[in-house]
Amino acid sequence: MSARATPSRQDDAVPSERPLLLLIDDDEAITGALGAFLExxxxxxxxxxxxxxxxxxxxxxxxxxxxxxVLMPHLDGRExxxxxxxxxxxxxIILLTQVGESWERSAALDEGADDYLNKPFDPQELLSRVRAVLRRSGSSAQPLRSAQRLRAQDLVLDRTARRVWRADAELVLTPKAFTLLEYLMMHPQEVHTRERLLSTLWGFDFATSSRAVDHRIAELRRVIGDNGAERLIETSQSVGYQFTAPVVPG
Structure with missing residues (x-):
C-alpha cells in the first residue's frame, strides 16, 4: 500500500459529487475489497x-x-x-472494533465516534451504517453524538450526569437500561435487531438469549411511561426495536 492516503484508481472516472469516504485500516485485504464494494x-x-x-x-x-x-500501528483508531x-x-466517524470487547465499544462512543461495527462484519451492514450516519449528520447542525442532553418530546436524557427526566419528573433507571435508552436516542428512526443490541451494548453474541434486551425494553417502557397509543420505542415484529420519536440536542 502507498505510504500516503490516496483515492482509489477508479476516482478519475467517478463524478465528483459522489460522497468521499476515508477508509483507514492496516489490512490491505480489507481496504482493497471493502473499498471496491463502497465504490x-x-x-x-x-x-x-x-x-x-x-x-x-x-x-x-x-x-x-x-x-x-481500532487496532492499527503508529496511531490507533481511538487516538x-x-x-x-x-x-x-x-x-x-465509524469505528471497526473487535468482537467481545464491550469496553472498547463504549469507549468509542464516549470519545466521539458516531457508530461502531464489530469485526468480522458484512459489508452490506457497514454500507447501511454509513448511509444512516450520513443521514443523521446532515439532519442537524449539532449532531446528537456531541450533545450533552438529548430530548424527545418531554423526555430528556443527560448523558454526562446519567440522569433522565420526563415532564420534569426525574426517573430512575438501572445502568443497563440507561445505556440502552441513550443508544436508542442517539440512533433514532433506525431499527436495531436484538442481536445488534446484545453485541454492542452487552458484548454478547447471538448465542446468548435475546431476552436480556426484551427485559430492558420492558423496564424502559414501564419507567418512562411509554405505554400509550404512540410509543417512543416501537417493536419491529420479529426484528428488534426502534426509537421512533424525533430526537434533538437539548
Missing part, C-alpha cells in the same frame, strides 16, 4: 494504512465520513478519533 455502492473512496496517514489525508481534503479500524475531535466536532 460500487456509489461512493468515492480514499485509503489510509493507519491513523497518522488518516490525519494527513484530512489535511488535504474533507471526506463525508471516515471508517476507521485518531480523539485527535480529530479536538478540532472537528462534526466529521462522522
Amino acid at each position: 460500487r455502492s456509489g461512493y468515492r473512496v480514499a485509503v489510509a494504512a493507519d491513523g497518522m496517514q488518516g490525519l494527513t489525508a484530512l489535511e488535504r481534503e474533507r471526506p463525508a465520513l471516515v471508517v476507521c479500524d 485518531f478519533v480523539r485527535r480529530v475531535r479536538t478540532g472537528d466536532a462534526v466529521l462522522p
